[in-house]
Amino acid sequence: MAPALTEDVPIPREWREEFEAAARRPLAERFRYAFIRTYKPILDDAPFRAFDTMKDYRRWCEENLPDWLGYGRI
Amino acid sequence: MAAFEYRQAEEIREAFARHAVRYLFIGKSGAILLGFPDTTQDADIFVEKDVRNGRALVAALRELRFDLSPEQAAEVERGKDFVQLKNGPFDLDLVFAPDGIERFEDAWARRVDVEGFPVCHIDDIIASKAASNRQKDRESLPRLRSFRQFWLERRR
Numbered sequence: 001m002a003p004a005l006t007e008d009v010p011i012p013r014e015w016r017e018e019f020e021a022a023a024r025r026p027l028a029e030r031f032r033y034a035f036i037r038t039y040k041p042i043l044d045d046a047p048f049r050a051f052d053t054m055k056d057y058r059r060w061c062e063e064n065l066p067d068w069l070g071y072g073r074i
Numbered sequence: 075m076a077a078f079e080y081r082q083a084e085e086i087r088e089a090f091a092r093h094a095v096r097y098l099f100i101g102k103s104g105a106i107l108l109g110f111p112d113t114t115q116d117a118d119i120f121v122e123k124d125v126r127n128g129r130a131l132v133a134a135l136r137e138l139r140f141d142l143s144p145e146q147a148a149e150v151e152r153g154k155d156f157v158q159l160k161n162g163p164f165d166l167d168l169v170f171a172p173d174g175i176e177r178f179e180d181a182w183a184r185r186v187d188v189e190g191f192p193v194c195h196i197d198d199i200i201a202s203k204a205a206s207n208r209q210k211d212r213e214s215l216p217r218l219r220s221f222r223q224f225w226l227e228r229r230r
Contacts (some may be wrong), residue, residue: 004150007152009219009222009223010220010223011223011224012220015101015217015220015221015222015224016220017224018111019110019111019220019221019224020224021111022109022110022111023109023162023228026119027080027107027163027188027189028080030106031078031079031080031083031109031159032079032080033111033113034103034106034111034112034113035077035078035079035103035106035113035114035115036077036113036114036115036117037075037076037077037115038114038127041136044075044165046160047075047141047159047160047161048142048146048157048158048159048160048161049158050146050149050150050154050156050157050158051125051154051155051156051157052154052155052189053155053156053171054155054156054172054173055172056155056156057156058206058208061208064113067137067211069143069211070208070210070213071208071209071210072208072209073206073207073208073209074207074208074209074212
């Protein structure tokens, strides 16, 4: 079971406006805005990768991907 | 490779339904289906790990024109924890054991239907991102938690 998230969190006004604007858009339009293709070095350079465990995958990311991609664990 | 498109999500939905694949959209692509306004690159699919589902998944992926060798198909069928596909018409990440979610069945019970797309509940998406503890996920969590609040308000 995922941990229950029960606490209320504030919604900054700017974000609320963005959420409301998105909620008014049809799903297909939301897709157009949301999915953007940019090349990610190394990660995008193989057609197929499979990892036995998530731990293996995380380790591979940390050892092979540039830090600025943000795949490293904190 | 072009960006993932709505019609391709529809193709996944239809092919997976034809083959009775049990899956859920997860990650940022799942959040986007729920209405979260943000950007991402590819779709993340949480797939139930069992033999029947693995075979069905491979059949559906081949129908979608993913070019899987016999060895790659076997790895997908076995349900390796994480499989990254860039050998088809769009990029797809298959996650069989996402961080922060213990069992597929639990996430399935909490799923949200968005126009026929089975999507993880926002709490599972957040739990998974929080547990992965990556820089890029950490950065998106405050906005995702605010979106959760907004999403729950709208459902009340």
